[in-house]
Amino acid sequence: MKQSxxxxxxxxxxxxxxVASPLAGTVSEIxxxxxxxxxxxxxDPYGEGWLILISLTNLGDIDRLxxxxxxxxxxxxxxxxxxxxxMRGGKGT
Numbered sequence: 001m002k003q004s005x006x007x008x009x010x011x012x013x014x015x016x017x018x019v020a021s022p023l024a025g026t027v028s029e030i031x032x033x034x035x036x037x038x039x040x041x042x043x044d045p046y047g048e049g050w051l052i053l054i055s056l057t058n059l060g061d062i063d064r065l066x067x068x069x070x071x072x073x074x075x076x077x078x079x080x081x082x083x084x085x086x087m088r089g090g091k092g093t
Contacts (some may be wrong), residue, residue, distance in 0.1 A: 001025065001054075003061075008051050010041060019051065023061045029053040 001007060001021050008019040030052050034040060040049035056062065066074065 001027065021054065022065055023054065023056055024058065025054040025056040027052050028055045 001024065003022070003024045004020045006018050007021045007027070010017045010019060031048075031050050033048060034051070037048075040047075041051070043049060
């Protein structure tokens with residue numbers, strides 16, 4: 001698979017979200033435990049709630065990934081920007 005290629009869809013009551021591959025590589029394992037316990041994605045994402053294991057095409061690419069804290073801050077900024085846009089009456093409200 002290529003970087004940013006869709007690898008999964010997560011469904012909630014309100015939305016279906018696509019998960020993109022963070023890096024290029026080959027899927028080496030799929031977490032079949034999620035078939036019976038999909039709630040593990042939320043309850044234990046760093047433990048039993050993982051989605052797939054990827055054998056990376058280029059190990060050096062891993063250095064480009066964001067740390068969890070960096071990603072959280074990026075998402076907070078995106079949410080704040082979206083809220084500001086909506087308050088100004090932007091499209092898509």
